[in-house]
Amino acid sequence: MSRPLTHDIELRVNGVRHRSSVESRRLLVHHLRETLGLTGTHVGCDSSNCGACTVLLDGVAVKSCTVFAVAADGADVLTVEGLATDGEMSPVQEGFRQCHGLQCGYCTPGMVVSATGLLLDNPEPTPAEIREGLEGNLCRCTGYQMIVESVRWAAEHGGPGPAAQAHAERATEAGLR
């Protein structure tokens, strides 16, 4: 039996359209890292626990290790590389810098993208809401305290930032968010 195992897909990633041929079993995280070279999105647990692979998919934070690239065909993706605007870090990125919200940095891209997704839904989260909102992201260094402070800093300095706002608005207009 012939089994067509590859598919042509198109993704908009950080504002750029990419056409690729992917194996059906190709996971979005591997497609982003290995095919598109966007290695800011990390693979941690590879089992939808740690959140290191978090990206915004049509305006919502998801774990890209648990999405098939082919199933995301046509989607708009924002990765950590796409959060800055004209070389200026987004408020969340700046918040992690100001409040020292990282140590080794491995979980950081996922934390930053996940926090961005949280602020898109809830622009003024309380510290408790931040902790709950980031329960899908594990950090083994910081004890989370300064991560929570970083997200609070971002909420007080512009929230998710213009790139994420524009990304979310496109998804809302398309009825996907």
Added chain:
Amino acid sequence: MIPAGFEYLRADSLDHAAALLAERGDDAKLLAGGHSLIPLMKFRLAAPEALIDISRLAELRALEQVDGTLRLGAGLRYRDLEFSPLVREQLPLLAAAVASVGDRQVRARGTIGGAVVHGDPAADVPAVLLALDATMVLRGPGGQREVPASEFFVDFWETACAPDEVLVEIRVPALAGRRWGFEKFRQRSQDWATVGVAVQELPDGGHAVALVNMGPVPLRARGVEEALAGGAGAQAAAGRAADGTSPPADLRADATYRGHLAGVLTARALEQAGAGR
């Protein structure tokens, strides 16, 4: 972890999905949110020949109230229910339970229908639907049929949904203004419930009590319900939470500890629901 190769088929309508499923039968699995299926495939516990992607079907995303019943499309994601004013108002127990599933990213992808047909006894939604006396609407080659939640969950990871059927919709009687309680014990905040308890006050003033992870399927705690109906207080009624259950033993807890948790959590959930005062 890389899943085994499979053929990817995208359904463009419910009829198309049903036809593909009828054609491929046991070889195929439906892909909606994928948050139960993809991990199983990555661990190679599942290796379907084909996946039929139903995640884009608007027909599976109904969310409306018709007379006294909420119709919930099987393709609704947890997130859709969590943020739905209608669900929060009419089914606050369900809204609270879905808001506690996994974490925000998981709730952005996982679907209510997926949780139901996967039939994992550690999942919250099946037990809540049992307490809410929900009805599952299945579409297969012979047409559509309805199965009450009480008959739907057959065994561990096994439900009444046949390999050639699609779960289309879940119908739940609206219960605005009725009190409820939901408690679960987890080792980590995003974890599966070691044990969970859902309590719903019913229109006749009685209570439905259902248990998560106290057997191979979600269970009604009939002993607790009977005790409450007989006038028992919350603590005394909760003492019967483990009656007739067969809790699993695993790395999280042994059966005895699960029985203990069921009693403690039931007492708290009953109190939250104002039951047995």
